[in-house]
Amino acid sequence: xxxxxxxxxxxxxxxxxxxxxxxxxxxxxxxxxxxxxxxxxxxxxxxxxxxxxxxxxxxxxxxxxxxxxxxxxxxxxxxxxxxxxxxxxxxxxxxxxxxxxxxxxxxxxxxxxxxxxxxxxxxxxxxxxxxxxxxxxxxxxxxxxxxxxxxxxxxxxxxxxxxxxxxxxxxxxxxxxxxxxxxxxxxxxxxxxxxxxxxxxxxxxxxxxxxxxxxxxxxxxxxxxxxxx
Ligand SMILES: Nc1ncnc2c1ncn2[C@@H]1O[C@H](COP(=O)(O)OP(=O)(O)OP(=O)(O)O)[C@@H](O)[C@H]1O
Numbered sequence: 001x002x003x004x005x006x007x008x009x010x011x012x013x014x015x016x017x018x019x020x021x022x023x024x025x026x027x028x029x030x031x032x033x034x035x036x037x038x039x040x041x042x043x044x045x046x047x048x049x050x051x052x053x054x055x056x057x058x059x060x061x062x063x064x065x066x067x068x069x070x071x072x073x074x075x076x077x078x079x080x081x082x083x084x085x086x087x088x089x090x091x092x093x094x095x096x097x098x099x100x101x102x103x104x105x106x107x108x109x110x111x112x113x114x115x116x117x118x119x120x121x122x123x124x125x126x127x128x129x130x131x132x133x134x135x136x137x138x139x140x141x142x143x144x145x146x147x148x149x150x151x152x153x154x155x156x157x158x159x160x161x162x163x164x165x166x167x168x169x170x171x172x173x174x175x176x177x178x179x180x181x182x183x184x185x186x187x188x189x190x191x192x193x194x195x196x197x198x199x200x201x202x203x204x205x206x207x208x209x210x211x212x213x214x215x216x217x218x219x220x221x222x223x224x225x226x227x228x229x
Contacts, residue, residue, distance in 0.1 A: 007034065007035075008070070008071055009032035009033055009034050009068075010033060010034055010035050010069065010070065010159075010190060011031075011032075011033040011056070011067065011068070011069055011159070011190065012031070012032050012033070012067070012068040012071075013029050013030055013031040013032075013065070013067055014030065014065050014066050014067070014068060015028050015029075015030060015064065015065035015066075016028070016029045016030070016055070016062045016064070016065035016066065016067060017029070017062060017063050017064040017065055018048070018051055018052075018055050018060055018061075018062055018063055019063040020051060020060060024063075025048045025051045025212065026048045026051060026052060026055070026209070028065070029052065029065075029207070029209075031205065031207060033190055033192070033205075034190075035158075035188040035189075035190065036185045036186070036187075036188050036189070036190070037185070037190060037191075037203075037204075037205065038181065038185060038190070038191040038192070038193065038201045038202075038203070038204040038205070039190075039191075039192045039193070039204065039205045039206075039207060040193050040194075040195065040199075040201060040204045040205070040206045040207070041053070041192070041193065041194040041195070041207050041209060042194075042195065042196070042206060042207070042208045042209070043208055043209030043210070043211065044211045046211075046212055047209040047210065047211050047212055048209050048212065049163070049194035049195075049209060050091075050163055050194060052194065052209070053089075053091075053161045053162075053163050053192065053194055055067065056087075056161055056192060057084075057087055057089050057161055058074060058075075058080055058083070058084055058087075061075055062075070069083045069086070085157070086157055086158050086159045087157060087159050087161060088152050088155055088156075088157040088159065088160045088161065089161050090148050090149070090151075090152060090160070090161070090162045090163060090165055091163045092163060092164060092167070094144050094145070094147070094148050096136050096139075096144055096147060096148070097136060098135065098136050098137035099135060099136075099137070100135070100136055101132065101133050101134060101135060101136065102123065102128055102131050102132050102133070102134055102135075102136055102139065102147060103119060103120065103123065103132040103133065105136050105147055105151075106119040106122060106123060106147065106150050106151050106154050107119040107154075109151050109154065109155055110154040110155060113154075113155050113156075115154070115155070115156065118153065118154040118156065119150070119154045120132065121153075122150040122151075122153035122154045123147070123150045125150070125153065125176070125180075126146040126147070126149050126150045126153075126176060127146060127172070127173075127176070128143060128146055128147060128150065131143070140168075141168040142168045142169050142170055142173055144168070145165070145166075145167065145168045145169055145173065146169070146173060146176075148165075149165070149176070149177060149180065152180070153180060158188070158189050158190060159189070159190045159192070160181075160184060160189065160190065160191045160192065160193075161192050162191065162192070162193045162194070162195075163194050164194060164195055164196070164197075165177055165193060165195070165199070166195060166197045166199050167197070174197075174199065177199065178199060178200050178201065181193075181199075181201055182201075182202065
């Protein structure tokens with residue numbers, strides 16, 4: 001019997017590079033991402049983690065190489081139309097409307113998605129149950145992040161692109177984040193995370209982006225060297 005071929009990756013980055021404002025940010029990135037898997041992007045400030053996520057979200061195009069979804073190039077307009085409906089994007093800009101209630105801030109997105117009934121349970125899971133009728137402007141930074149995460153759950157799309165999702169979360173919030181990531185993956189969802197902070201994600205692939213510029217020598221480095229010689 002012929003050996004069974006591994007399933008085609010849901011997402012494939014094939015030798016992808018990216019320029020922004022005529023500057024080379026990413027070079028020759030490769031990754032295969034299957035249903036239920038997680039990819040963690042790490043690297044120094046400015047190494048291109050957000051750029052990587054933006055490219056996957058279709059905000060920037062690769063300058064070389066290709067990103068394939070189900071084997072189709074996401075930059076083809078017909079493909080992109082379908083592909084973008086798979087994405088859930090969480091960034092440092094939270095797109096929260098301060099004048100809306102906490103519940104409306106989630107339900108609005110859910111209704112746009114043609115779904116209903118998930119906003120309240122999602123907010124409760126994220127520990128915001130008591131605040132659903134408060135105006136969002138009253139939320140703390142960590143609570144705003146929890147609201148963003150409740151949105152991910154209510155919208156419930158398969159590919160999560162998360163830029164620094166644990167920033168401002170307390171320990172309990174980070175555990176909730178880890179929990180919802182694990183549950184999403186159990187359903188076959190994909191999670192791609194850019195982070196500086198440790199987040200426990202089982203069997204995650206880690207892609208460490210190289211620094212774009214060589215690190216300058218700091219005073220501490222100079223003192224270290226002086227001690228050695
Ligand atoms: N709009 C833009 N035009 C040109 N260059 C940009 C633009 N936005 C970011 N860059 C540059 O791209 C590089 C990578 O930025 P990016 O935000 O992807 O890094 P990062 O790894 O996410 O950084 P951080 O850890 O600080 O969040 C940086 O050198 C930055 O100056």
